[in-house]
Amino acid sequence: MKLAGRVLGMSPSPTMAITSKAKEMRAKGIDVIGFGAGEPDFDTPQHVKEAAIKAINEGFTKYTPPAGIPELREAVAEKLRKENGIDYEPSQVVITDGAKQALFSLMLSVIEEGDEVIIPAPYWVTYPEQVKFAGGKPVFVETKEENNFSLTLEDIEPAVTEKTKMIILCTPNNPTGSVIDRDELERIGKFCAERGILIASDECYEKLTYDGFKHTSIASISEEIKNVTVTINALSKAFSMTGWRVGYAAGPKEIIDAMVKINSQSISNVNSIAQKAAVAALRGPQDFLNEWLSAFDERRRYMVEKLNEIPGVKCLLPKGAFYAFPNVKELLKMAGLKDDFALADYLLEKAKIAVVPGTAFGMPGYLRLSYATSMENIKEGLRRFHEAVKELL
Ligand code: PLP
Secondary structure, eight states: OOOOHHHHTOOOOHHHHHHHHHHHHHHTTOOOEEOOOOSOSSOOOHHHHHHHHHHHHTTOOSOOOTTOOHHHHHHHHHHHHHHHOOOOOGGGEEEESHHHHHHHHHHHHHOOTTOEEEEEESOOTHHHHHHHHTTOEEEEEEOOGGGTTOOOHHHHGGGOOTTEEEEEEESSOTTTOOOOOHHHHHHHHHHHHHHTOEEEEEOTTTTOBOTTOOOOOGGGSOHHHHTTEEEEEESTTTTTOTTTOOEEEEOOHHHHHHHHHHHHHTTOSSOHHHHHHHHHHHHSOOTHHHHHHHHHHHHHHHHHHHHHHSTTOBOOOOSBTTEEOOBOHHHHHHHTOSSHHHHHHHIIIIIOEEOEEGGGGTOTTBEEEEOOSOHHHHHHHHHHHHHHHHHHO
């Protein structure tokens, strides 16, 4: 059977491939430490699980409206008002199968053949694939390490043409952990609003910030910016609910209505039980987050310190998410390795640690290591990394 061009042109997720490879090795009894994971290693909070069990016992197990249950759309609107300072009506919210499907459905709703979408690099691996799938053209702009990989208006400006339809912002960022502060968001937002460029604001990691940094939602800055922004988020990272598959998008009503229509003709609705659990998560206590954040913070500092002790490795201290993104260009030169893929392969074979090469995120010469794993794994994994490098030099 000849497959469709749109799927033949799509690359499978390289981060998921690394995680599967590490899992396979583990299944064979090999002691692999995984730094590939894009999910918190904490359990979903108990009160959230209980809400799901209650939903099952009460028979809340049928189709829901494609936009999501009214209670959850309201809880999201309430959350966005209280926590993010953005005023959306519940009718401007669509519940999606994680943030990934929110982005997918947004692209299918607004991108036409040949439209250009600006994607700051390094980027989350899914963005360009989804843009291409929708018929759009990804246009990459590089963020600079000297600027802590934080996107600026100057990075974007030269890439804008009359075909620019959308820009994807991701702060806190995957894979760098960088953040964009309010002033820069305002400059970028004004620029986009003046030109009618749509902003897809991926805020999945909003709650995971360190050193006192406070996340700003770009749509909260002004009415003009809000009118060209779709705010995307999920319960996946903030509530450790990656497998539950609940996310959402909020924005101009005509776009949200289009996304609801896509839901109605594709997924029908997000799992009814998970939607009830999401209401409990959004409206319930969030004190568990402090504990998670201090664990992440300790691991972040330790990981970055140890990475910087490895010859030829240079790593910034990220302000958000749960990833370190070390520069290994010098190490590649010193060891005579071809590229970051060769280094990641060597580390998997020799040190039995799984890391993701920066090339997967559009930034060769780097690695991504997730610190969403135990301190014990981080200590042992980085010890192995260092030892394996010593043997190379
Ligand atoms: N956006 C970014 C930047 C991510 O890193 C991820 C997950 O890794 C997602 C979206 C997808 O989140 P979800 O699991 O809610 O679909």
